[in-house]
Amino acid sequence: MKVIVAVTGASGAVYAQRLLQVLSQHEQVREIAFTMSEQGRMLFAHELGVNLSLKKPDLSSIGINMEKIVAFHPKDLTAPPSSGSSRYSGMVVVPCSTNTLAKIAHGFADDLISRAAQVVLKERRKLLLVTRETPFSLVTLRNMVAVTEAGAVIVDANPGFYHHPKTVQDLVDFVVQRVCDHLGLSVELVPRWELPEKRWVHEA
Numbered sequence: 001m002k003v004i005v006a007v008t009g010a011s012g013a014v015y016a017q018r019l020l021q022v023l024s025q026h027e028q029v030r031e032i033a034f035t036m037s038e039q040g041r042m043l044f045a046h047e048l049g050v051n052l053s054l055k056k057p058d059l060s061s062i063g064i065n066m067e068k069i070v071a072f073h074p075k076d077l078t079a080p081p082s083s084g085s086s087r088y089s090g091m092v093v094v095p096c097s098t099n100t101l102a103k104i105a106h107g108f109a110d111d112l113i114s115r116a117a118q119v120v121l122k123e124r125r126k127l128l129l130v131t132r133e134t135p136f137s138l139v140t141l142r143n144m145v146a147v148t149e150a151g152a153v154i155v156d157a158n159p160g161f162y163h164h165p166k167t168v169q170d171l172v173d174f175v176v177q178r179v180c181d182h183l184g185l186s187v188e189l190v191p192r193w194e195l196p197e198k199r200w201v202h203e204a
């Protein structure tokens with residue numbers, strides 16, 4: 001599987017860091033095309049304490065094996081993700097800013113992230129948007145509806161608590177596992193819901 005991972009300027013760089021760790025170690029993943037917006041770079045620096053280059057980001061500084069990663073500058077519209085002929089299985093925008101969501105919803109393709117997203121949609125491949133914002137404006141909600149109607153999946157960075165998380169990592173892993181589920185990758189990072197033996201739900 002070849003996947004595109006794009007980082008944009010929403011809070012939640014740690015979701016991208018963990019997803020990249022998991023994908024780069026996964027046997028079903030052959031190649032990861034990576035790109036990040038200028039604002040995504042700023043958020044990475046602020047939240048993870050790393051100064052990455054947009055052209056040649058050294059992700060090993062955040063614990064990621066670079067073997068499968070091919071990085072592209074976000075302004076490079078000649079990069080392979082710009083074309084449907086490159087045959088990526090899917091794309092994850094993580095975290096996905098409401099700005100990038102709006103561009104995707106309205107068909108903009110003026111940088112590599114928005115162009116690659118339009119390509120993934122036109123080719124009917126998987127587009128997962130890990131949004132992070134609260135509360136949502138009506139504009140953002142409408143943009144979410146528009147991209148969902150076009151075939152994308154909003155995987156909001158919105159962890160559950162039924163797996164009894166004890167660390168921030170547990171919360172991050174909840175979201176990353178749902179992303180992997182939608183990419184069709186077998187990944188077990190946190191326990192999945194199973195009906196407790198004692199059916200307390202119906203006791204009353």
Ligand SMILES: Cc1cc2nc3c(=O)[nH]c(=O)nc-3n(C[C@H](O)[C@H](O)[C@H](O)COP(=O)(O)O)c2cc1C
Nearest residue numbers: 008009010011037039040096097098099100132133
């Ligand atoms: C510290 C900081 C945190 C931000 N957090 C979010 C956020 O969580 N969600 C969001 O949609 N935008 C957030 N923004 C705003 C985006 O960075 C801004 O809309 C930017 O234009 C996004 O650009 P991009 O889509 O090209 O990455 C944040 C901005 C800053 C400076």
